Amino acid sequence: MxxxxxxxxxxxxxxxxxxxxxxxxxxxxxxxxxxxxxxxxxRYPQVPADRAKQVLRPTRLGSGGVSVVAHRGAGHDAPENTLAAIREARLNGATGVELDLEFTADGVPVVMRDETVDRTTNGSGLLSVLRFSEVSRLDASAKHRLRERFHGERVPTLQEAVKECIRQQLTVFFDVKGHPDEAVAVLREMYRTNPVLYNSSIVCSFEPKVIYKMRQADPEVVTALTHRPWRLSQQEDGTPRFSASWKYHWLQLLDVLLDWAHHHLLWDLCGVSAFLVHRSVISPDYVKYWAERGVELIGWTVNTAVEKQYYQDVLNASYLTDSLREDCEAAY
The missing domain is CATH 1.10.286 (GTP Cyclohydrolase I; Chain A, domain 1)
Structure with a gap:
């Protein structure tokens, strides 16, 4: 009804x-x-609820347990999107890790958040012009606060990261921000060669096109849409993306339409099993809204002990975090 x-x-x-x-x-x-x-x-139907639950609420959590997902491998505790971060996340009690998918100039899928290597490594330049042989020589710990401890950590390939997650028995949240055709092709092959991922991973994206293409390529994959209010018109810190007033207000209108579409059309068209949303909009009623539609709500990025307790005890909702050890600022 x-x-x-x-x-x-x-x-x-x-x-x-x-x-x-x-x-x-x-x-x-x-x-x-x-x-x-x-x-x-x-439209694509949601995957069976019992299998989606196995991914989103693994049985090892027990009844009512929430998943704690290390955002980029919990980049505050170890260099983000590295094998070291995956291992640290497991040691610190994470049930899953979120990994960002990007591609080098020669088409090698690697785990990295940005389109450039500048922010996290000792290198410089666009991934789209750097070959993997060049990227693999970079130190992925160079800009990290714990770089002395993790000195020499490398940018892993997607295959290396997935193998490590499987070894550590962690749920994988594949975050796809671009290259929809390439990403879907790579992930489809990844599921084919690692069938365990069907019950231990989920493909997430801000872009409905990515999720729809993934369901089209393999309807058995558990998927999620990611959403942040005003994403088109504002940066993650709330500042306008563009200085021109007309452009800013036009994008605000598009944001309203996108928000409505996410909540009323796109989730159903794609048949998603989860909805990843910025922590600023989550409330008990919002959790209930999605639960009534058979969709698991997951918050990001939850970085204080008070917030985490609220998600555990009040919302009973899973969340992504930048640190499993201490309070920290959100990583943009």
Whole structure:
């Protein structure tokens, strides 16, 4: 009944907006009906709930336990997105790790957050112009606060990182920010060669296109949409992305439309099992909203002991964190 009510509400909004724009009841009806038919034909169903739960709430947590996911391997505790970070995360009690997928100039999938190597290594330049032979020589601990302890840590390939996660029995959150076709092809092969990932990993992205392509390539993969309010118009620290007023306000309008689409259309079209959202918008009602739709809500990035206790005891919701040891500032 909830799903039917959601759809009626969603398509009523579409009809009213189209009617307002077109001033034609016929056009509004045809557009709304076409959108409904499109969703019915092209939507992907969620993976079975028991398998999604095995990924998002592993049985080793016990009944009611929440997953604690090391964001970029918990980059405050060890150099982010490295094998050392994966090992440290396991030692510090994480149930999973989030890994960022990028590609070198020669097409090698590596684990790195940025499009350049400047922020985290002793090198400089775009990944898109650096070959893996060059990237592999860089020190991934060079800019880290604990660089003396982790000196010489390298940028791992995706394959190396996945093997280490499997070895450490950690759930993998693959974060895909770009290169949708290349990323989907690589991940599809990764699942084929490592079937254990079907029950121990999830593919996440801000881009619905990535998630839809992943479900298209392999409908058995557990997926999640990632969302932050005002992402198009504002940086992660809240500052405008563009100085031009007209551009900023235009992107704010697009942000409103994207927010509505995420909550009413895109999650259903892609058949996601989880929704990763910025901690600033999470509340008990918001957790309930997604739970009623069979979707697990996961917060990011939760970095203080008080917040973590709130997620554990009040929200009963899983979360991503930059540190499993102490309070820290959020990593952008």
């Amino acid at each position: 909830l799903q039917i009510g959601d759809e009626l509400s969603c398509f009523s909004v579409v009809f009213v907006l189209t009617l307002f724009a077109s001033r034609s009841a016929v056009c509004s009806s045809l557009f709304t009906a076409s959108l409904y038919v499109f969703l019915v034909i092209f």
